[in-house]
Amino acid sequence: MKTVPLIRPAGEKISPADLQLSKAKAFLQAAKESVFSEVQELIKDDLNRETIIIKIQVEVPQYPKYDIQKEEHIAVSFDPNDTQIPRVYTLREDFPSLPHQLLELNEKPRSLCLYDIPYDEIKIFWTAPTFLERIREWLKLSAVGDLHQKDQPLEPLFLYDDGYVFLDGNHDKNCLNIYIIDEKPNGKLILLASSNPSLNRFSPFPVRMEYIKGEPQLHGIVQRAPQNLLVLAQMLKNAGIELVTFLTEKLKDYKRNNVDLTKRLAFLIDLPKLRNPDCTTVEAQDSYVFLTTESIEEIGIRLNLWDNVDRNLGVGYIIGQTIKDDALVNTPIGILRPVYPYNRQLAQFLNGVEETSTPMKIMAVGAGALGSQLILNLIRAGIGQWTVIDSDILLPHNLSRHALTYFNIMRDKAKQFAIIANGIIPECVSPIVGNIIEDIQKESTQKAIRECELLLEISASSAALKSISAQPHRGRICSCSLSPSGNDFVAFCEDKERNYNAAQLEIQYLRFILKEPYLHDHFNNGEQKFRYGTGCRDVSLVLPQDSVAIAAAIGSKMVKQKILKHTNAFLSIWRVDNETGTVCLYDTEVFKSIYHHSGDWTIYYDEYLINKLSEKRSEKLPNETGGILIGNYDMERQIVYIADTIDSPSDSIEYPQAYIRGINGVSEELKKVEVITAGALQYIGEWHSHPKGYSTVMSGDDKILLSWLRKHMNSLGLPPLMLIVGDNKKISFYIN
DSSP, X not given: OOOOOBOOOSSEEOOGGGOOXXXXXXXXXXXXXXXXEEEEEEEEOTTOOEEEEEEEEOOOOSSOSSOOOSEEEXXXXXXXXXXXXXXXXXXXXXXXXXXXXXXXXXXXXEEBOOOXXXXXXXXXXXXXXXXXXXXHHHHHHHHXXXXXXXXXXXXXXXXXXXXXXXXXXXXXXTBOEEEEEEEOTTSOEEEEEESXXXXXXXXXXXXXXXXXXOOOEESOOOOOOOOBHHHHHHHHGGGTOOHHHHHHHHHHHHHHTTOOTTSEEEEEEEEEEESSTTOOSOOEEEEEEEEEEEEHHHHHHHTTSEEEEETTTEEEEOTTOOOOHHHXXXXXXXXXXXXXXXXXXXXXXXXXXXXXXXXXXXXXXXXXXXXXXHHHHHHHTTOOEEEEEEOOBOOGGGGGTOSSOGGGTTSBHHHHHHHHHHTXXXXXXXXXESOTTTTXXXXXXXXXXXXXXXXXXXXXXXXXXXXXXXXXXOOEEEEEEEOTTSXXXXXXXXOTTOOSOHHHHHHXXXXXXXXXXXXXXXXXXXXXXXXXXXXXXXXXXXXXHHHHHHHHHHHHXXXXXXXXXXXSOEEEEEEEOTTTOOEEEEEOOOOOEEEEEETTEEEEEEHHHHHHHHXXXXXXXXXXXXXXXXXXXXXXXXXXXXXXXXXXXXTOEEETTEEEOOOTTHHHHHHHHHHHTTTSSEEEEEEEEOOTTOOSSOOHHHHHHHHHHHHHHHTTTOOOEEEEEOGGGOEEEEEO
């Protein structure tokens, strides 16, 4: 085996007694006690760094993938202020360049990257023996190519140092104008690259940007940052880029085409990456910007491409001259990090959302406190191509809970929200300033309703829900709302085939609250209200912003998990405990919507009602039974929604061929319904059963009952409704 030269770190040799740093002393002791290491030398440099050189034994297979030897010479250098992790260097001159090596000003000796967390975190668990073993582990895993895991992202080919270049959404890499955004006190530049030739918000930065794309190369060779054009040219040869040739031709073009030679020169370079030497598929791509510190004119003169013959005449060519390495070495450069715009694909990736090439078309009704936050959550995740309709302006008190800011006050919520949203994902929101009820027949509103796949109703308006639910050509509706206390978030959604109607699901939601005692306080809102104006409706609830934020988070998760991934209907209530912060989910079964036309009226009910009435009838056979129907109305569209029943009062008379409904407890039960549902459900009519073997056609007594109902209900401007239940779940409706 040939002897390979070792690189000796700079500094003077010292004795163990000369060590001053506690970590250096501990590491020396660990190296002496380990059977796998042998101390070679101690060194102290001009910066008071103490270095311990050891010969370490490595567990290497017979045929390693990379050239790691069974014995390696390692230098461990300790910072006197202990602000940096001890540097670990491999001293063998021909030690290979591998993944997980640190960037240093000098390429050799190679510096090992042992951890991927900050040193402040490492200090908590750092001990000399474990640090020594970590070095051995790094060498062992690198020998077989397992240090970089298969599921680990590819490492960069270079590291950045001198600032950023933001390439905005309007950029063509072959035609870029550079503007300065900021220059930090430490000298780091923040630049903007755009194909827009005139951005008045920023000052032009005097630089000429050129774009180059390299050939694929192996990832993880974390090279030293090139400090000059010579080092950069040498590094780029691995990617098939002849930088000197490219630069020579470009400088000549500049001279011929009267390019401003007082500008600096920058290279935007894309370098595709491979995971391993045997791989031919490009897995990722790194982008870099290298910026010269001098002007194009100064560079051309130094490279002997032209000479400054006469300042008045400009530079002139020097024919036949070659570019020497010394000239490249003396042309310093900096390295900047290109930063690309936030787009839909990146948003989906960062939020763990399954990527889709075509976003779902979503129409949102309402951009209030809950709506603005919920929609922005989804937009930040790259979900949806949105139309947002709202008629309100942003008032000062809205700032307590709205996603918009002071700069949007007294302006249309829909338009201002679109500006904010489109600043996250460009052109993702189209606003409509309008009232969904009053403006529903406008072409812009109808177009959005027709084209949307999902109609997200977040207006907290039953009238709005009924209005959009009645539209014949529309997408699937999901209604989201927050209870007055802010503790309950409610969502109910149609199935994709729309067998479950949203307006009827709202009735099922009210029935759910009525049936479950733990939800009876759902509509409680306390006494605290805020009056923001002199009008009778200028009142807002006192509601914490964090309650709205939690509801918006639940809502956006609900859309991702229940709507995007599933097509079935659902009805759910999430309750947040104010004391503990825990969230409980209450789901209930949903029932298919059924409707019946009777004259000018349409009656909506569901399978739950059919089953319940049939069961009540069966329980009382051979006698008849009955009770009160509760629900609500859509008078504009002449629809009656039946939610549930109140059982037959205790004083009712039930015979095999007669039923007279009693009155005991009826007023109390109706009052209870009114309170629990905040007046959303009310008395709407009567029902009774017929005996076995009888049809559901009205008897003479039934006609008398309907006449009484007509007189009673018409006095209130409401239609009378009577329902008769017979054999085999047969139901007949009589209205008006």
